[in-house]
């Protein structure tokens with residue numbers, strides 16, 4: 001019996017795939033099809049696959065052509081599979097010519113002519129992309145525009161800013177720039193907001209009232225009540241309202257949360273998160289206002305994320321210390337907050353004027369998680385136990401600091417009409433409540 005194997009992503013299964021599978025099958029008696037898992041595909045830069053792994057597997061099975069469908073989970077798996085299944089022929093489309101010649105050592109390699117005129121990429125692109133308007137003055141918008149190019153389903157089409165001259169050429173060439181927010185809202189399906197946090201609430205509200213989806217850098221409002229009001233407005237108008245905290249969308253971070261929720265370190269007793277980056281004091285120059293956020297927003301939000309996601313927002317008490325940047329006490333350079341929960345504690349340190357080790361440690365009754373600096377760009381973490389032999393290390397490739405995954409999640413949410421799970425409404429509201437207390441000086445001492 002001649003065994004044939006072929007691999008692919010098979011996103012939005014199309015005629016080209018079916019013809020390839022038919023011809024692959026005709027090369028022998030038994031056809032094995034390897035469907036590439038989401039994560040592995042991400043490492044090849046394809047993060048815009050529209051269908052889930054199971055949907056793609058089901059679609060391949062439904063063709064009835066494959067005798068066996070397997071999942072390709074890791075790089076290098078092809079050699080393993082060829083040996084394990086006793087494969088005689090490896091085949092793929094001619095777009096891969098040369099790429100798999102190394103497999104000739106293990107079996108015959110055949111490249112089949114690719115069907116002209118159809119591809120998953122084109123099918124994805126033919127779906128109407130969400131047109132996204134950028135809002136704000138920060139250089140960070142350059143990154144968002146750049147990362148959006150890796151994501152199918154989203155196209156940055158305009159900007160509302162007071163600082164166009166400072167932004168990238170690509171942004172200046174978008175074709176539509178305005179200082180009038182209403183005008184931007186007229187032209188786009190959705191907005192990404194990175195203005196000053198004081199402006200968020202009004203901007204988010206107006207966008208939702210105008211029927212636009214919103215991706216907003218957290219905090220989306222400066223009080224819990226305002227945040228809840230925005231969430232309700234989004235739900236009423238059936239719009240997506242999502243917090244943009246890139247860490248939350250990093251695969252490693254999301255997997256770590258799942259492992260912890262599954263009890264891998266026992267009961268969680270302490271969460272300690274530190275985020276710092278020293279910034280030139282010139283960054284606080286009023287003339288530069290708009291470019292940078294105050295530390296409590298910039299780093300406080302990210303540092304709070306694992307605390308609130310793992311322990312929730314119902315802490316019994318909180319105490320917070322602040323070091324101010326300026327005499328007027330308007331800008332902070334360092335914040336340390338301690339939380340006491342009924343059965344746990346947490347601490348966060350955030351600084352733009354104080355430097356520390358940017359690590360995340362989560363302590364439990366059976367072990368702990370260690371995420372080395374800079375933990376907010378999570379691609380690696382360890383679960384450590386009393387007996388080091390039990391330790392486990394996890395690595396997940398992180399391209400683009402998490403921003404492109406955040407955009408993928410946003411595009412998916414808009415397309416499916418379902419809010420993303422990455423940051424839930426309660427976490428979002430708890431972040432806003434923290435900012436509300438901070439601004440009111442509640443539980444706050446100065447150092």
Ligand code: CTP
Pocket residue numbers: 006007008009010011016017020091092093094095096113114115116117118119120121122
């Ligand atoms: N294929 C083909 N003819 C096409 C498209 C794909 O023969 N028009 C083959 C590929 O060469 C590969 C298999 O089908 O052997 C699975 O391809 P996959 O990468 O999943 O699909 P594409 O449409 O090529 O996807 P993309 O546009 O994302 O590259």
